[in-house]
Amino acid sequence: MAGTAKDISVNEIHQGPGDLWVVTTPPVDGTPRLTLASDGTPDSVTHGACVHLGAIQSAITTSVKGKIGLIELDQYDAPFDGFATDLEASIEAEMAQTEAAKLQRALGVGTYATGAGYKHVTFGGTLAVPTPCIAAISQKRISGTKYIVATLFKAAAVGGFQVIFGRAKSSNYKLKFQGFSDLARTAGKQVGIVHETLTDAAGGTPCAKDFSVAEIYQGPGDLWLIDPAPTDAAVRVTLDPTTLTPDSTAHANAKHLGATAGEISFTVTPKIGFIRMDQVDAAVDVFVESLEAKIEAEMNQSEMQKLARALGIGTYLGDGVPPTSWKQVTFGGTDQPPAICIAAIAKKRSDTTKAAVACLYKVQSMGGIDITMSRKKASTYKVSFSGLLDPTRIAGKQIGVFHEMI
Amino acid sequence: MYRVVLPVEIDGVVYNFGQVVELDLERAALYAHALITVEGENGGDSEGH
Numbered sequence: 001m002a003g004t005a006k007d008i009s010v011n012e013i014h015q016g017p018g019d020l021w022v023v024t025t026p027p028v029d030g031t032p033r034l035t036l037a038s039d040g041t042p043d044s045v046t047h048g049a050c051v052h053l054g055a056i057q058s059a060i061t062t063s064v065k066g067k068i069g070l071i072e073l074d075q076y077d078a079p080f081d082g083f084a085t086d087l088e089a090s091i092e093a094e095m096a097q098t099e100a101a102k103l104q105r106a107l108g109v110g111t112y113a114t115g116a117g118y119k120h121v122t123f124g125g126t127l128a129v130p131t132p133c134i135a136a137i138s139q140k141r142i143s144g145t146k147y148i149v150a151t152l153f154k155a156a157a158v159g160g161f162q163v164i165f166g167r168a169k170s171s172n173y174k175l176k177f178q179g180f181s182d183l184a185r186t187a188g189k190q191v192g193i194v195h196e197t198l199t200d201a202a203g204g205t206p207c208a209k210d211f212s213v214a215e216i217y218q219g220p221g222d223l224w225l226i227d228p229a230p231t232d233a234a235v236r237v238t239l240d241p242t243t244l245t246p247d248s249t250a251h252a253n254a255k256h257l258g259a260t261a262g263e264i265s266f267t268v269t270p271k272i273g274f275i276r277m278d279q280v281d282a283a284v285d286v287f288v289e290s291l292e293a294k295i296e297a298e299m300n301q302s303e304m305q306k307l308a309r310a311l312g313i314g315t316y317l318g319d320g321v322p323p324t325s326w327k328q329v330t331f332g333g334t335d336q337p338p339a340i341c342i343a344a345i346a347k348k349r350s351d352t353t354k355a356a357v358a359c360l361y362k363v364q365s366m367g368g369i370d371i372t373m374s375r376k377k378a379s380t381y382k383v384s385f386s387g388l389l390d391p392t393r394i395a396g397k398q399i400g401v402f403h404e405m406i
Numbered sequence: 407m408y409r410v411v412l413p414v415e416i417d418g419v420v421y422n423f424g425q426v427v428e429l430d431l432e433r434a435a436l437y438a439h440a441l442i443t444v445e446g447e448n449g450g451d452s453e454g455h
Contacts, residue, residue, distance in 0.1 A: 024442055051439050101439045104412055113415035114436050122415065128423040130412050233418070396413055396420040 011142045018060045018138030018148075019209065020093060020175070022105065024048030026133035026153050029185045033149070033195045034135050037204030040147050042135065044205045050135075052210040053105065054097035057172040060136045062150035062194065064089045066281070087282040089152055089191050091136050092176035097215035098163055098356070100404055106175045108157035109270055109288055111396040113235075119406055122235055123268055123293065124389050124399025129156050129286045134177045145200035152179030152192040156286040158272045163358055163402060165221025165346040166263025180274060180283040191282050214350035221264045221346030223297055223383070225309070227253035229341035229361050232394050236403045237343050237357050244347060244355040257309070257342075258301035261380045264344045266358035266402070268293045293360055293387030293399050295342050298380050302371055304329045310383045312337035312365035337364045342385045354405035360387040361400055412440035 021041075025048040027034055035046040042050040067086035070079035095102065100119035104110040109126040112119070134155045140146040159176035181190040224246055226237055238250035246254035271290045274283035299310065308316035308329040315334060318327035343359035367384035387399045407428050410421045414437050421427050426444055434441055 022439075048442065049438075105439070109413070111413040111415050111420050112437065112440055126413055126422065128413075130423045132411060394420060396415065396422070 013141070014138070014148055015141045016138050017056065018136050020053040020056070020060060020091070021135045021137065021207070022051040022053065023133040023135050023151070024050050027151065027193075029189070032151075032153075032185075032189050032193045034137070034151050035204065036137070036147060036149070036197065036201045037206040038145075038202050039206045040137055040139055040145075040201055041206045041209065042137075044207045046204075047207075050207040051105070052207065053175070054095060054099070054102055054210050054212070055216065057094040057096040057170075060091065060093040060138070062089075062091045062136055064192070064194070084281045087191060089179040089282070090158075090176055091134055091150060091152060091155070091179075092159065092174060093136075094172050095175045096170065096172050097210075097212060098171045098173070098217040099212070099215040100402060102215075103161045103163070103173075103402055106157055106159060106161040106173060107268055107270060108272075109291065110268070114406075117405055118236060118403055120236055120401050120403035122397030122401045124291060124387075124397060125391075125393070125395035127288060127395075129272060129288055131156055131180075131286065132177075134179075140196070143200075145202075146197045147201065148194070148196045150192070150194045152177060153185065153190070154182045155179045156272050158270065160267065160269035162268075163217070163266045163344075163356070164263050165217075165219065165266070165344050165356075165358075167218075167220045168263065169218065171217040178272070178274075178286075180286060181280050183280070183284060190280070216349070217346075217356065218349045219346055220260070221344045223257040223260065223264060223295070223299075224343045224345060225253075225255040225257060226251050226341040226343045226359065227255075230359065230401065232397065235397050235401050237345070237359050237401075239345070239355055239357070239405075244345065244353075246343070246345070257383075258299055258303065258306055261298040261300050264295065264297040264346075264358075266293075266295050266344055268400070268402075291389075291399065295344055295358060295360055295363070295385045295387075296367070296383065297344075298382050300378065300380055302379050302381070303327075307369050307371075307381070309340070310365055310367060310381060311369050314369075339364055339388060348404070356402070356404040358402050359400050360385060361393070361398075362388040362390045364388060407444040408434055408437075408441035409444050410440060411442055414440045 069085040155177035164171040273289040308314035363385035
């Protein structure tokens with residue numbers, strides 16, 4: 001008798017970073033593998049000018065999970081077979097470059113615009129979900145010219161984005177694309193493909209990568225009440241170009257909300273619904289179920305008007321304007337919280353003469369207030385401004401905007 | 407002619423995913439990440455910008 005050889009190969013252990021691409025012209029059904037140029041980027045002749053999604057903060061993870069339903073019989077103590085009930089495939093990564101077009105890509109249902117001195121992405125009220133082809137490409141550990149490639153033929157951005165204005169760490173956001181079935185393709189290869197190249201990549205026409213460390217954001221910001229709010233015609237917060245604070249003409253009643261104890265977080269998260277049919281294991285299309293936008297921070301200054309604003313359902317009163325003897329916030333019995341416009345404004349790390357702004361046109365304060373009386377620590381309270389949709393605005397820009405000076 | 411693959415706002419008009427928009431080359435370059443060219447009237451896609 002002879003034994004059977006084990007299949008142990010250290011070379012098959014993959015390790016190494018990758019890049020994410022939006023593939024303009026997806027691989028066709030007959031040749032589902034992405035064609036690579038000699039440098040491991042998509043071949044632009046075959047796949048068009050693919051869009052590189054920028055620097056990665058941490059790993060890219062491609063996950064493909066089949067759900068198998070087990071078929072059981074009462075007479076037996078174990079299932080006798082299984083059947084595919086569901087298939088989920090996704091590519092996700094933590095992204096490093098905070099830039100309007102990339103944030104739009106992460107959100108999917110954001111609307112991008114640019115012009116003299118600005119770029120912005122607005123959101124709120126968009127119905128159609130973009131469904132690009134997404135690919136992750138990683139060089140093999142054992143060879144600089146061979147690659148592992150994961151491709152989702154049709155995918156929707158489901159992770160949204162986050163922008164952090166803070167001193168302690170750079171801003172990054174989790175990008176996630178969820179794949180679904182392309183019924184125009186052959187069964188067995190309708191959602192995606194993972195493949196490795198065994199010969200050296202050669203020829204082809206490379207696509208350009210989009211690395212820009214200037215787009216990596218870090219640094220503190222400020223919270224502002226913006227009044228009047230930006231309009232449909234002027235969607236951005238108008239800034240004074242010298243101080244990078246709200247322009248006192250355009251936003252005559254703007255108020256600074258005081259010192260922040262830590263970072264300001266701005267998140268825009270879509271909930272994408274998936275349409276399924278019983279004939280197919282994976283979803284077949286997508287739709288926007290809801291969109292959640294928030295600005296959150298921890299505040300330092302426990303002044304009564306600021307507390308009233310943070311509480312939302314608090315009522316501020318002073319003994320005069322300005323108050324001289326006392327000021328107060330009362331609470332209890334207020335049913336309708338006011339809606340205000342809030343913006344976080346921060347100087348860009350790479351060019352402090354320019355600012356980035358996250359603005360929600362209509363928010364209500366959800367965080368409540370805390371007043372801590374302690375020898376050990378200063379009193380702070382967390383504010384959470386939750387974006388409301390304003391149906392009187394134009395679809396595509398009914399909740400808010402992220403804009404940056406360029 | 408360009409097909410919108412990510413929503414864009416151009417001159418105050420919002421164009422959504424799937425719509426076709428006519429732009430000059432210079433303007434289209436500003437929105438390169440969000441548009442792909444549409445060849446002729448048959449609507450066949452060619453490489454993007």
